[in-house]
Amino acid sequence: MYSLTKYARTLNEITASDNTLSLGLIMTEFAESPLTESGKENGRMKVTLSSPQSGLIKVTAQVRYLGKDTTQVISTRPSGSGIIDNDENSVIFKSGMLEAKINKTGTFRIVISYCGIPITATSLNAFFASRRPDPYTGVCFDIAPGESCFGLGGSGTIDLIGRKEETNNMNESAAFNKVPFFVSSRGYGVFVNSCGSVKFDFASQSGSISIAQEGETIEFFIMAGNTPTEVIATYTGLLGRDDTINSLSNGIAINYGNNYDYTYESILSDLDQAQDLGITISELWLGTGFLAKNARTGYTWDAARFPDPGKFIRKIHDRGILLGVALTPYISDVTPEFVECVDNDYLVKDSEGNILLADYDSGSMAIIDILNQQARNWLGLKFDSILHMGIDLVEADFKYELLNQDKPTSYINNYASTFNMIVKDCAARCIGSDKDSIIRSSTSAGDQTGPYRNIFINKNTASYSSMACAVNNALSYGMSGYGIVNMDVPSIAVSSPTLYTRWAQLAMLMPHCRLPVPFCKDSEMLETLKLACQIRSGLLAYIESCCVEAASFGAPVIRPMQVEFSNDKLSAKCQNQYMLGSSVMVCPVFSGAGNVSFYVPSGVWTNYLTREVITGPRIISRKADIKEIPLYIRPNSIITSHTGDTITFSCFQLAEGKVAAAEVFGQDKAVSGVVNVLRQGDRITVKTDGFGRSTKRVVLTGITNVVGVSEGFPDSDQYGTTIEFSSSELIITLG
Known part of the structure; x- marks a missing residue:
């Protein structure tokens, strides 16, 4: 027909x-x-x-x-x-x-x-x-x-x-x-x-x-x-877009996933081991593993493994670590709440009026019909009871695959955004809208009002190809209005130290990331992981500024090269690299041997780690050491960083007659300071506003011919010149 x-x-x-x-x-x-x-x-x-x-x-x-x-x-x-x-x-x-x-x-x-x-x-x-x-x-x-x-x-x-x-x-x-x-x-x-x-x-x-x-x-x-x-x-x-950005990890966020074998004692032991290895943990995510193994979709802590959840949560907080759990709209048929849901007609049914059940290794589970207002309210109260115990972070964990296919497409597509809104409302009530941080596993149209769309792959697959796919997926979500993403490093990658390292390096250069437990035990890989953490820490103030820009204006934190260089036809061919904000180019390594090929747009770019300069446009193919991820700073950029009470403005390849500018944001995400740097002939003017008279430091990368400053003393080395100052304007004279 x-x-x-x-x-x-x-x-x-x-x-x-x-x-x-x-x-x-x-x-x-x-x-x-x-x-x-x-x-x-x-x-x-x-x-x-x-x-x-x-x-x-x-x-x-x-x-x-x-x-x-x-x-x-x-x-x-x-x-x-x-x-x-x-x-x-x-x-x-x-x-x-x-x-x-x-x-x-x-x-x-x-x-x-x-x-x-x-x-x-x-x-x-x-x-x-x-x-x-x-x-x-x-x-x-x-x-x-x-x-x-x-x-x-x-x-x-x-x-x-x-x-x-x-x-x-x-x-x-x-x-x-x-x-x-x-x-x-x-x-x-x-x-x-x-x-x-x-x-x-x-x-x-x-x-x-x-x-x-x-x-x-x-x-x-x-x-x-x-x-x-x-x-x-x-x-x-x-x-709509979310106007609050919380919990940018300075240390490592670890994720136990939906693992039902760990216990109160084993988690504390893992944290002790991480401390002994010199790894700083800032977030601990339990997934749904805090539930009983035979009732892994429910709303009650496993009394056998966590006899005193309140005490466990306090122990985690005493270490300065934030605790996160996953909330789901599923309910196991062995939980006490299941009968209540059946009696009150709170569960999704198929076209014949039968409760929709999915089988798994320890029983069956149903799905709460959250488009039913009474069921939605009931689920919100269950979530409140979990979050009120002292939970800091939340993962809204829902997968479309378990909904019945004979439901209208609008019902199916609308389910995720409704579920995400329930979780967001509960987190705002129990944690505080200025403190909560939510990762979402599924989304639908109109669901951009919360940060951290989760970027993950099938838990049974991990390869350099799937790693490249994850990058493209993150970029595609960014161009769809999801400006801030989280990337999960797959647990199966731990079995390959090199793949694990490359994936962790990449994830550290996302707005937020989580690493699987247990850690890769290879000593060289652990040292590389620490270096990746140091790189992230140095860029954290910059990444946070990019996140605030995304929350305020919708601009994605990670962007395709073509978006930043729309007049450069070669940038349209760049599938395996991206811009982190407008100033940092990230070129992940998708090869066990370390082979990497990337495109450098026009201008003089600076390697963030080595301060080596490269002039584009050109294509570079080379081998990257296991400790290295090619990371280049765009010409006429300022990268800010914090060390204690001192804020550093690192300036890269300042352009003649063009102002370089950067905003630095405080804990409340309001603008706390602005810096402008202008090079005109043999004079560089640095102007700051909003920092008071706190200690500031400007680093002129690649410039060593400073002969005079209006304040402080120039300290030059092979990489450039550093000057500390406290006033709102610094005049630098070059020889």
Whole structure:
């Protein structure tokens, strides 16, 4: 049976009222079968353009009204920012610097421009409706030669061009949750306002981007900016972003995972061993392992292994370590609460009304139906009872795979965001919204309002290829509005000391990371791990600033090279390296032999560890020592660090006549200080604001010809010159 598709190609009606532009379109039938008559007009489509805020255009295309769309992620206010210009040839809908132009004659198209420059347009088959056999309504956008697209949530690759994707998370691994948002290298983004099934085709068979939403209506938002990060800022501003960033690990965060064999005594023994090895532990994550082994999905501590949970928690806190647990929406059929859930109808059921059960090695478990308000409240109280004991950190641990496939896609996709919100609310009540830190294993559309999307792989696989996939996945989530991520080093990697080391080095250069227990016992690897911790510690103030930027503006902490160097065509080919913020380039080693190849963009870059300089653009291929991860600082950058009460501003390759700047944030994440450095001929001016008269230190990397300073004494070595000062301005004279 061939599917029939109708395309809206002819404009026959234009109306404007209340800052909203309405278009009536005549649809033309086309069939996939060459034996079926095509080309006849049949049906109408209504397309409306509105703007809930400046710089954002909402487009709704509807074949027929069948009631309110229950799959919408957000509801927006009536159009208040739209301006409509209507003349005899065209009609233009404007919102801020963004505009949509429709010619009144010829084939129907919408041309999208930003700051007067066209950035995309709907294609020949602009809007369509089809049955395949279920109804879908969609839109097609032209794609330009060399254009790249990023986003859609988790993905094993960065650029989406040539791929087909669907936002049905039931069909995806938990590591690759999809969201209906993408951003183009041409400076625009599209968010489809649906938690239902949305199909994307990024020019896999044609020169266009096709988007199809399940049902008789599609609603999407178009946004634009000078850079992809500006587009993401608009997107996260629309859907929300978390404004609190807590628990950036200065030491190591260790993760026991869902291990039910460890005990109160064995954990304290592991911490003693780590201390003897010179490893500083800052966070301890128990997973769900604090529960009983035969009831591993429940809400009660295992009395056999943890007879006094309060005492255990105090022991951990006495060591200066934060304690985290995983919370799940699952419940074992051997727990006392199971009967209560059955009697109150709190459990997810299949289409025949039977409780949905999943079997595992010690019994069966069900899923709390958190879209039922009473069940949701009940689960929140259970979580409160756990967190109130003194828990500091939380992992929202939910995997889509256990939900029944006959549930509507909107139910399945909405489950994760609802669960994450329950956990966030409980953490805010019990820990404090200014102190809680939440890692989320699954997400869905509109679920960007909490940090630390978890980046992990299947626990049974660990290789350099999966490590590279994890990097691409983290980058893809970042370009989808999840600006801050956590990376878990897989426990199976411990069996290969070299792989473990390379993965740990990479994870240390993420916003947050967790290492598995037990540690790799190889002595050389342990020394390398300590060095990676020292590197992270030196960059922690910089990473924290990047996290605050992500929380404030949505800009991802880790970014594809092409995003930072959009005019550099070679950067589009860089799949195995990334930018940490705007100033640090990370080139992970994906080889047991240490072979690494990476691209250096234009300018003079500085190796963070050796202070060696490299001039780009060029491609470098070399062998990296096991203790080294290639880490380069962008020209005209400032990297801040803290040592006790002294703050250090390390300046790299200062550019003539261009200000280098950095912000330093305090514990409350408010701006606590700003530093600006300007080089003009033989004079360098350092200005600071917000640090009071505390001790400050400026390091001029690669500059040794200092002949005069307005304060302090220059201390030069082979790497550069260091000057301590306390005033708000320092003048440096070069010889």
